[in-house]
Each structure stands twice: as structure tokens, then as C-alpha cells.
Amino acid sequence: MASEIYMPDPVCLIENSGEQLVVNQEALEILSAIEKPVVVVAIVGLYRTGKSYLMNKLAGKQKGFSLGSTVQSHTKGIWMWCMPHPQNPEHTLVLLDTEGLEDVKKGDNQNDCWIFALAVLLSSTFIYNSIGTINQQAMDQLHYVTKLTDLIKSKSSPNQSDEDDSANFVGFFPIFVWTLRDFSLDLEEDGKSITPDDYLESSLALRKGNDEKTKRFNEPRLCIRKFFPKRKCFTFDRPADRKQLRKLEFMGEEELNQEFVEEIEQFTSYIFRDSGVKTLSGGIIVNGNRLKSLVETYLNAINSGSLPCMESAVMTLAQIENSAAVQKAITHYEEQMNQKIQMPTETLQELLALHRTCESEATAIFVTNSFMDVDKKFQKELGTLLEGKLDAFVKKNTDMSSARCSDLLEGIFGPLEEEVKQGTFHKPGGYYLYLQKKRELEKKYKQTPGKGLQAKEMLRKYNESKEEVAETLLKMDQSLTEKDKQIAAEHAKAEAAEAAKRAQEEMQKKYEQLMEQKEKSNQELMKQMTEKMEQERRVFMAEQERIIALKMQEQERLLREGFMAESRMLREEIRKMQESQSSCTIL
Structure with missing residues (x-):
């Protein structure tokens, strides 16, 4: 269980060999064991800017992620710590x-570009860490954000436009947090105190103009504003004297700059309070195993020369999860049926009643564990498998009843058959004596419990198999006239025909019961899946409304700042989103 996860130290999740990014199987195994939803916090920034120190603070540890005290970069690839x-x-x-x-x-x-992109794709909170102020140099160093649409696809459609609407990305992208280390400026603007968030928004203000220099200035700012509508900023004073920084991981809070300690406390409190669970478009909550699948899917795409596609990753995840949900449901059904059923059952209704209970539980398991089964592929697969399992249990129940009845018939009628062989009934009156003993044994057979639903049919078949014996005894009985024999033969034939008719009717009744149950099963599964898809639709709609609200805020900012063209472009994005809500495609 996730609460039992214990990692004394971080492990490498994605290794950067210099030529290729390689996923670490040990880390994937750790993720696969986490059943609870995950809050994923990733940090990026230039080397030697103190990223690892912040992450250790979030872990509540002095040491863990490697801190370097020289100009050499320590962390290679992406390292993971779960707790x-x-x-x-x-x-x-x-x-x-x-x-x-x-x-x-x-x-x-x-x-570097791929690591930046992966940090964005995998996290629910994305921290960009830098030294000093937010100036043009800092923005230039954040040029990776301008490459996100070149590195990531939001849709899998081959005819998608080169530039994805940013709305498609916002549904996947995390909260953006900019942490500024060794920040020494007074937070003031026009003589008034401002917050770090105000400072960030002021730094993201655009310049007017169409020349290349202005475009370069605006590009990273526009990208941050478009892709990360929810953003936050923290400033940190220098933690200690420069010479002390080399032993920062060994220093207690009392040895650090107290303003820095307070700023770290505000930062960690915000991350713990406001960092949500990693959620994919459509409200899909990510647990450890789902995060593992995302890591593998994105890395496979990168290493194969393709672009990581968010929609494809969700579709791949849905395929894996829905297939597992089908298997989980079927396993539960089989286990419960095998535990609770006592075969052979006396009636088919008894078996079908138990089937309904176990099937309902199995369907609930599938509905809970599946998502985005848009074309109902896995719903149909589950329905087909459950139908097949029911048929198998019905057959097994029938076969066990037939076997038990066969053994019982042999035990009860064996002595009678032996008497026939010995000629006991080869005498006047032998025919009716045989019939009398046979009826007595039939009564004994009928009174024996535990025969199952094949009891009547197996007795009918037994009697049918002994018709020739009865006919022979009838012909040999010298006490009967030819007319008596004819009447007795016709009566026996009529009894056999009536028994066959009743058997046919009984078989037809069982078939109708089975078909009726299968139809009810299909309807119940369809009902539950329709409710599930409606729930997914409502979640998707709420998510779209949230994104539209954030987009509208940004559009209003651009309008206030006088950037009419950019405001119109964003308004057009909003219009497209509102139009697409009517069709409500989950992805």
C-alpha cells in the first residue's frame, strides 16, 4: 500500500546516459506498488542553483537528493523520492x-529539452528554480518553455495543426511555481510594496511592437501565460554566507538566515497545501501505477524518435487499465461463484440468482477501475466473457447433475437389471411385476436429495434406454392376451411421448430463462457504463469550465494591457472550447 512505501533515499527514475534517456526498472517497481493518488512535484533549473536543497526540504530531510558544493553538476537525469x-x-x-x-x-x-518536457508532463506542480531576479537573462534561460509545442503533441490526430491550441495543453499541464534564489531586491513597484506573485505577473508583462527583438522578448512570457494560467512565485534570501553554502546540508535552521528559514516554510506549506493530485484530461486521477505507465509511454516515444503525445499516453493508459479492469472483474466473478455455489443446484434459478449477485459485483469492479472506454470495446469484452463464464458454470452444473444422477440410477436400478438378466420376470404376470418394482425404485430415486436440475431428464433417458427390456417382457408374458399386450404397448408409448414432451418444454423453459438473464445482464452493464460515461462527461465539462475561466482571465489581462491581437487570438481559443463542449469529446 502507498502508506507503507518507505524510501530511505531517492532513486534514479530516468537516467541520462548522454545519448539516450533510460528508465530505471527499480523505480518503476516502486511506482507500481503505489495504489493511492500521487501528488507529483518536479523541479527544474540551471545547474548549481540549489534545486536539490528545496526538494530535500519538501521531503522533510537534511540530506537525500544530492547537493553539490562545486561547479560540477551532481544530479543526472531525473531522480525520484516517494513518501x-x-x-x-x-x-x-x-x-x-x-x-x-x-x-x-x-x-x-x-x-535538457526532453528532461524539461518530461518534468512538465509528469508533475502536478512544476517548479522552475533560478538565481537572482526575473530579468531578460532569466527569461532567455527559460527558453525551454517556448519549445514545448515542438516537443509535445496534445492530440494524436495526424492532421492536427502545427500549433496546438494551448487549451489542449492546459488540461494536462501542472501548476507553475517560480522560485528565485538569493533574491536581494526590495519588492516594491511605484513606491508600493508588492508580493512575489505581483512581481512575477509584472515580469510577464508584454511589450508592444512587431520587430524581432520584441517578439523574442514576448515569446517566453506569452508561453508561460498561455500554458500555465495558474502560477505562483517565491523569493528566497541567501541562506547563509557564501563559505557556509558548501556545508548547507549539514547546517541546522538556527545557523541559517532566519528570513530564509521563514521563506522556506512558506514555500513548503504552499506546496503541501495547494499541490493537487496529478490529474489527466478528463479528470483521470493518477496513482503510482498510472504514473509508471506515463513514464514508460513518454520515454518510448522519445527514444523511438517520436514526440510524446498526451492524448496517446492517456489512450495507452486507458487500454492498459481497462484490460486490467476486465481481468480483475472476471477473476472476482469466478472466485465468488466457485466459493458460493454448491453444485449441482436443484434449479437453474438458484444458479442464476447467484450469478446475478457475483456479476453485479464484477461489473461494479470494472466500472470503478475503468475509464474512457469510449468505443465500449472493453465493456463488450466484459459482457462476452461474463456470458461465456455463465455458460461454463451452467454446463458444469448440468454435467455434475448428470453424473450424480447416472451414479444414483445405476445404484438404485442395478439390482432390478440383475433380476432381468437372471430371468426373474420371465413368467406369467412378469411384465406388470417388473413395472411395479420399477415404479417403486423410481419413487426411491425421486426422494433422494442432491440430484440437481437434470434429475427428471436423466430418469427419462434411463427409462427410454429400458423400453426394449419392457417390450420383451411384455411379449413374453403369457398371462396377457394380444389385445392386452397392444393396450399396454400403446400406454407405454404414450407415457414415453408425454415424458419427452415435458422434457422438451423444460429444456425450452431453461433456455428462455438463460436468455432472459443474459439480456438483463447486458442491460445492467450498459446502464452502469452509461452512468460512468456521464460522470466522466460531467468531470470533463467541469475541467473545461475551469480552463475557460482561467483563459478568460488571461484574455482580460491582455485586453487591459492593450494587446488586442493576442487578446483576440485567446478569445478565439475560448470560443472553440465552448463550441466543443456541446460535443463533449473526453479527449
Whole structure:
């Protein structure tokens, strides 16, 4: 269980070998064991900016993620630390620390772009850590954000436009938090105190103009505003004297700058309080196993030369989860049926009643564990499998009843058959004597419990198999006239025909009961899945409304700032979103 996850130290999740990003199987196994929803906090930034120190604070530890005290970059790839959430026992906190961006020793920085993109894709809160103020140099260093649409696809459609509507990304993207280290400016604007958030918004203000320099200035700011409508900023004073920074992980709070300690406390409180569970478009809550699937899907795409596609990742996840949900439901059905059923049952209704209970439980398990079964592929698969399992149980029940009845008939009628062989009834009056003993044994057979639903049919078949014996005894009985024999033969034939008719009617009745149950099963499954899809639709609609509200706020900001063209473009995005709500496609 997630509450039992214990990681004394971080492990590498994605290793950067320099040539390729490689996923670590040990880390995937850890994720696969986490059943609770995960709050994923990732941090990126230039190397040697103190990212790991912040992550260790979130972990509540002095040490853990590697802190370097020289110009050498320590963290390679993406490292992971999972732990129970400090404030919500129903969640698991997953911390992702990334290697420093733009390390001069790496040469080719293409993997920096992928690590940045993966941190965005995997997290529910994305922290960008930098030194000093938000100036043009800081913005230029955040050029990775302008490449997100070149690195990530939101839709899997091959005819999608080169530029995705940012709304498609916002549904997947995390909260954006900018942490500014060694910040020494007074937070004032026009002689008034401002908050770090005000400072961030002021720094994201656009410039007017169409020249290349202005476009370069505006591009990263526009990207942050479009892709991360929910954003936050924290400023941190220098924690200690420069010489003391080398032993920062060994210093107690009393040795640090108290203003820095308070700022760290505000930062960690915000992350624990406001960082939500990792959620995909459509309100799909991510647990450890789902996060594992996302990591594998994105890495496979990158290493195969493709672009990670958010929609494809969700579709892949849905395929995996829905297939597992079908198997989980079927396993539960079989286990419960085998535990509760006592075969052979006396009636088919008894078996069908138990089937309904177990099937209902299995369907509920599938509905709970599945999502986005848009084309009803897995719903149909479950229905087909449950129908097949029912048929198998009906057959097994029938076969067991037939076998038990066969053994019982042999035991009860065996002595009578032996008497026939010995010629006991080869005498005058032998025919009716045989019939009398046979009826007495039939009564004994009928009174024996536990025969199952094949009791009548097996007796009928037994009598049918002995018709020739009865006919022979009738012909040999010298006490009967030819007319008597004819009447007796006709009576026996009529009895056999009546028994066959009743058997046919009984068989037809059982068939109708079975078909009626299957129809009810299909209707119940369809009803539950329709309710599930309606619930998913409502969640999707609420998510779209949230994104539209954030977009409208941004559009109003652009309008107030006088950027009419950008405001119109954003308004057009909002209009498209509102139009698409009517069709309400989940992805």
C-alpha cells in the first residue's frame, strides 16, 4: 500500500546516459506498488542553483537528493523520492529532482529539452528554480518553455495543426511555481510594496511592437501565460554566507538566515497545501501505477524518435487499465461463484440468482477501475466473457447433475437389471411385476436429495434406454392376451411421448430463462457504463469550465494591457472550447 512505501533515499527514475534517456526498472517497481493518488512535484533549473536543497526540504530531510558544493553538476537525469504525503494520508508525495540544465560539460543539450518536457508532463506542480531576479537573462534561460509545442503533441490526430491550441495543453499541464534564489531586491513597484506573485505577473508583462527583438522578448512570457494560467512565485534570501553554502546540508535552521528559514516554510506549506493530485484530461486521477505507465509511454516515444503525445499516453493508459479492469472483474466473478455455489443446484434459478449477485459485483469492479472506454470495446469484452463464464458454470452444473444422477440410477436400478438378466420376470404376470418394482425404485430415486436440475431428464433417458427390456417382457408374458399386450404397448408409448414432451418444454423453459438473464445482464452493464460515461462527461465539462475561466482571465489581462491581437487570438481559443463542449469529446 502507498502508506507503507518507505524510501530511505531517492532513486534514479530516468537516467541520462548522454545519448539516450533510460528508465530505471527499480523505480518503476516502486511506482507500481503505489495504489493511492500521487501528488507529483518536479523541479527544474540551471545547474548549481540549489534545486536539490528545496526538494530535500519538501521531503522533510537534511540530506537525500544530492547537493553539490562545486561547479560540477551532481544530479543526472531525473531522480525520484516517494513518501506518504505530510498533510494528506490518502495521497502519496512523489518528488522529482532533475539534472541541472545547460551544463557546459554536456555539449549537446537536446536531453535538457526532453528532461524539461518530461518534468512538465509528469508533475502536478512544476517548479522552475533560478538565481537572482526575473530579468531578460532569466527569461532567455527559460527558453525551454517556448519549445514545448515542438516537443509535445496534445492530440494524436495526424492532421492536427502545427500549433496546438494551448487549451489542449492546459488540461494536462501542472501548476507553475517560480522560485528565485538569493533574491536581494526590495519588492516594491511605484513606491508600493508588492508580493512575489505581483512581481512575477509584472515580469510577464508584454511589450508592444512587431520587430524581432520584441517578439523574442514576448515569446517566453506569452508561453508561460498561455500554458500555465495558474502560477505562483517565491523569493528566497541567501541562506547563509557564501563559505557556509558548501556545508548547507549539514547546517541546522538556527545557523541559517532566519528570513530564509521563514521563506522556506512558506514555500513548503504552499506546496503541501495547494499541490493537487496529478490529474489527466478528463479528470483521470493518477496513482503510482498510472504514473509508471506515463513514464514508460513518454520515454518510448522519445527514444523511438517520436514526440510524446498526451492524448496517446492517456489512450495507452486507458487500454492498459481497462484490460486490467476486465481481468480483475472476471477473476472476482469466478472466485465468488466457485466459493458460493454448491453444485449441482436443484434449479437453474438458484444458479442464476447467484450469478446475478457475483456479476453485479464484477461489473461494479470494472466500472470503478475503468475509464474512457469510449468505443465500449472493453465493456463488450466484459459482457462476452461474463456470458461465456455463465455458460461454463451452467454446463458444469448440468454435467455434475448428470453424473450424480447416472451414479444414483445405476445404484438404485442395478439390482432390478440383475433380476432381468437372471430371468426373474420371465413368467406369467412378469411384465406388470417388473413395472411395479420399477415404479417403486423410481419413487426411491425421486426422494433422494442432491440430484440437481437434470434429475427428471436423466430418469427419462434411463427409462427410454429400458423400453426394449419392457417390450420383451411384455411379449413374453403369457398371462396377457394380444389385445392386452397392444393396450399396454400403446400406454407405454404414450407415457414415453408425454415424458419427452415435458422434457422438451423444460429444456425450452431453461433456455428462455438463460436468455432472459443474459439480456438483463447486458442491460445492467450498459446502464452502469452509461452512468460512468456521464460522470466522466460531467468531470470533463467541469475541467473545461475551469480552463475557460482561467483563459478568460488571461484574455482580460491582455485586453487591459492593450494587446488586442493576442487578446483576440485567446478569445478565439475560448470560443472553440465552448463550441466543443456541446460535443463533449473526453479527449
